[in-house]
Amino acid sequence: EAGVAQSPRYKIIEKRQSVAFWCNPISGHATLYWYQQILGQGPKLLIQFQNNGVVDDSQLPKDRFSAERLKGVDSTLKIQPAKLEDSAVYLCASSPILAGVPTGELFFGEGSRLTVL
Amino acid sequence: AQKVTQAQTEISVVEKEDVTLDCVYETRDTTYYLFWYKQPPSGELVFLIRRNSFDEQNEISGRYSWNFQKSTSSFNFTITASQVVDSAVYFCALSEVGYSTLTFGKGTMLLVSP
Numbered sequence: 001e002a003g004v005a006q007s008p009r010y011k012i013i014e015k016r017q018s019v020a021f022w023c024n025p026i027s028g029h030a031t032l033y034w035y036q037q038i039l040g041q042g043p044k045l046l047i048q049f050q051n052n053g054v055v056d057d058s059q060l061p062k063d064r065f066s067a068e069r070l071k072g073v074d075s076t077l078k079i080q081p082a083k084l085e086d087s088a089v090y091l092c093a094s095s096p097i098l099a100g101v102p103t104g105e106l107f108f109g110e111g112s113r114l115t116v117l
Numbered sequence: 118a119q120k121v122t123q124a125q126t127e128i129s130v131v132e133k134e135d136v137t138l139d140c141v142y143e144t145r146d147t148t149y150y151l152f153w154y155k156q157p158p159s160g161e162l163v164f165l166i167r168r169n170s171f172d173e174q175n176e177i178s179g180r181y182s183w184n185f186q187k188s189t190s191s192f193n194f195t196i197t198a199s200q201v202v203d204s205a206v207y208f209c210a211l212s213e214v215g216y217s218t219l220t221f222g223k224g225t226m227l228l229v230s231p
Contacts, residue, residue, distance in 0.1 A: 003161075033218070042121075042208050042221030043162070056218055089160065104150045104212050106219060108162040 002026065004109035006092050012115045018080035021112045025073070025094030031055075033106065034067055034077050035091040043091055049075065050097075082116045089113045119144045121211050123222035130199050130229055138194045138225045140209030146170075151185065151192045152210040152219065162208070168192065199229045 005024040013019050025032050031050050035043035046065065048055040051072040060067070064083070069075040079086055090113075093106040120143040130136045142151065153165040166176065168185050176183045180200075184193045196203055206226045210219040 040223070042210075042223050043219075044221070045218050048218055091162065093162075104152070104219075105164055105167055106162075107164070108154075110159065110161045113160075 004092055004094055004107055006090075006109035006112050008112055009110065010113050010115075012117065013082055014117050015084055016081040018078065019082055019114060020076050020078045021090050021092075021114075023075045023077070023092030023109060025075070025092070026096075026107055028096065029094035029107070030072070030097045031095040032069055032075050033091075033093040033095070034075070035093065037089045037091055037111070039088070046077070046090075079114075082114075084116050087114055087116045119146075119149075119211050119213075119220040121209050121220055121222035123209055123225050125225045126223075127226040127228065130227070132201060132229055132231050133198050134229075135195060135197050136199050136227065136229075138196075138207050138209075138227065140192045140194065140222060142190050142192065142209070142211045144211060144213075146213050148213070150212045152212070153183065153192075153194050154208045154210060154221075155205045156208065156224070157205040165194075165207075196227075199227075201229050201231055203227060204229045 007022050033048050034046040037043040046060045047057040047067045049069040052069050067077045089111040091111045093108045095106050122141045149170045151168045154162045156162050180197045182195045206224045208224045209222045212219045
């Protein structure tokens with residue numbers, strides 16, 4: 001079974017530029033997450049989708065971050081304009097649903113490492 | 118609000134030593150899940166275990182064992198006879214049942230030297 005795919009793996013941009021990350025979850029997984037992991041910290045949820053609807057985006061800085069999951073499969077996360085403090089690894093994860101309820105077991109991609117100069 | 122505390126930032130051991138990683142959590146929910154994830158240098162978080170708050174039985178899987186104590190809100194992870202390949206950052210996490218967003222601790226970096 002193919003895992004969660006993310007691209008690009010690495011991105012270096014200057015502040016105020018924009019960047020987009022792409023995620024392809026495990027086939028059949030209805031729930032998709034974007035997490036931000038700053039160096040030395042645990043992952044922090046940015047947004048959670050179930051199919052193509054947003055379940056939780058309370059910690060997404062909406063003035064500069066946006067995410068979408070068209071057709072309930074792939075997802076993109078965009079940052080515009082980027083700030084120095086956005087330097088982090090952006091992790092995508094997906095999770096299956098069992099009897100209509102998320103199982104809670106998340107499968108993570110390798111992440112996209114962003115450096116903002 | 119949910120909170121997960123991993124007080125140990127970094128642990129160094131020599132191969133074959135046993136090591137315990139501590140995890141303390143806070144939640145107002147009566148039902149919840151607890152998790153451990155491993156993050157090797159490659160960066161991909163790997164699921165290790167999920168426990169339901171109603172199940173306080175300790176679990177053993179090979180060299181790994183988990184001790185869940187609801188009375189002290191702890192979910193500790195022990196690696197027996199550690200190996201160099203166990204070197205990684207280990208995260209404890211918590212979620213509400215039926216709502217799969219995980220709240221992670223800050224992680225414990227485990228360094229196992231030969």
